Amino acid sequence: MEKRTLGRTGLKVSVIGLGGIPIQRVAGEEATAILKTALEKGINFFDTARAYTDSEVKFGVGFRGTKRPIIATKSMARDKETMARDIELSLKNLGVGTIDLYQLHNVKDRETLQKVQGPDGALAALKEARARGEINYIGITGHIPEILVEALKTGEFDTVQFPYNPVEREAEKALIPLALEMNIGMIAMKPLAGGAFKNAALAIKFLLNSPVSTIIPGVDKLDQVAENAALGQQILPLTEEEQETLNREVRQLGERFCRRCEYCQPCPQGIDIPMIFLLEGYWTRYGLQDWAVDRYRPLAKKASDCVECGLCEEKCPYNLPIREMLKESRSHLEG
Numbered sequence: 586m587e588k589r590t591l592g593r594t595g596l597k598v599s600v601i602g603l604g605g606i607p608i609q610r611v612a613g614e615e616a617t618a619i620l621k622t623a624l625e626k627g628i629n630f631f632d633t634a635r636a637y638t639d640s641e642v643k644f645g646v647g648f649r650g651t652k653r654p655i656i657a658t659k660s661m662a663r664d665k666e667t668m669a670r671d672i673e674l675s676l677k678n679l680g681v682g683t684i685d686l687y688q689l690h691n692v693k694d695r696e697t698l699q700k701v702q703g704p705d706g707a708l709a710a711l712k713e714a715r716a717r718g719e720i721n722y723i724g725i726t727g728h729i730p731e732i733l734v735e736a737l738k739t740g741e742f743d744t745v746q747f748p749y750n751p752v753e754r755e756a757e758k759a760l761i762p763l764a765l766e767m768n769i770g771m772i773a774m775k776p777l778a779g780g781a782f783k784n785a786a787l788a789i790k791f792l793l794n795s796p797v798s799t800i801i802p803g804v805d806k807l808d809q810v811a812e813n814a815a816l817g818q819q820i821l822p823l824t825e826e827e828q829e830t831l832n833r834e835v836r837q838l839g840e841r842f843c844r845r846c847e848y849c850q851p852c853p854q855g856i857d858i859p860m861i862f863l864l865e866g867y868w869t870r871y872g873l874q875d876w877a878v879d880r881y882r883p884l885a886k887k888a889s890d891c892v893e894c895g896l897c898e899e900k901c902p903y904n905l906p907i908r909e910m911l912k913e914s915r916s917h918l919e920g
């Protein structure tokens with residue numbers, strides 16, 4: 586398995602990592618088998634989150650008695666106290682004394698970025714934990730490249746995790762060049778666009794030819810681990826034919842794929858359109874129906890609140906048929 590340096594952390598990470606969302610729906614023993622197989626195949630970078638229900642615990646159990654890989658986790662906590670509590674929980678769940686990388690999870694707007702950096706913000710707890718040796722490096726994750734660019738400019742973060750795949754390439758404009766310039770480790774999440782790519786191998790091959798340090802496809806089956814790991818053994822450029830196949834899929838997907846850029850916001854009815862499409866993706870592509878519905882239920886405004894004014898569609902740079910897509914989401918998430 587090819588390894589790359591995770592930016593200024595200096596950690597040598599496998600180009601193929603493993604994302605810990607889908608493992609939530611895998612039974613304990615099978616989850617352990619997946620994690621152990623991943624280790625055997627040379628995968629040494631594993632990413633989980635406090636928000637992924639029992640994923641941290643499964644990592645903790647799965648890696649017990651093995652040579653510890655590099656583990657990253659993250660928390661949605663925005664204030665210092667909650668973050669301190671989450672770090673403690675993560676250490677316990679993962680069964681380690683030190684976590685390699687702890688990330689601020691899904692920082693999606695300026696207000697949140699300011700809040701986490703304030704004197705009582707979550708970043709302060711991460712720095713204190715780092716000073717105590719409970720975490721080694723601090724990272725940030727999110728879906729909006731502009732916000733992540735602002736975050737990196739503060740100099741506080743060692744790594745950045747963002748969606749990157751052949752249909753979501755917004756990070757190429759400013760985020761990736763800045764991360765390269767600042768030597769920030771880059772972790773590509775959603776390499777298969779949340780399971781939307783049929784030709785997974787080509788999507789992964791595309792990413793392996795980019796400057797990201799590691800990509801973290803989520804897996805819930807043993808054979809996927811082996812297939813993904815095999816792609817990281819030898820990195821070859823895409824052939825012309827492969828590029829054409831990929832382009833075709835990107836064109837088809839692009840017609841209904843929300844990149845969570847938020848340009849359609851705000852909706853006059855207060856509907857969080859990208860959040861609904863994110864949950865819809867979990868419902869349709871990840872098979873996490875109950876999980877998606879549980880997160881959809883507390884939303885103040887639902888897909889059914891859409892009055893079809895069409896304002897969002899005028900603002901969407903990808904010309905998505907948002908109204909039609911919301912109807913589909915409604916049938917799944919409110920059905």
Ligand code: SF4
Binds near residue numbers: 851853856858894898
């Ligand atoms: S069409 Fe629906 S979702 Fe879009 S702006 Fe109007 S009310 Fe909001």
Ligand code: SF4
Binds near residue numbers: 844848849901
């Ligand atoms: S619906 Fe369009 S504008 Fe809104 S977040 Fe998705 S891609 Fe961006």
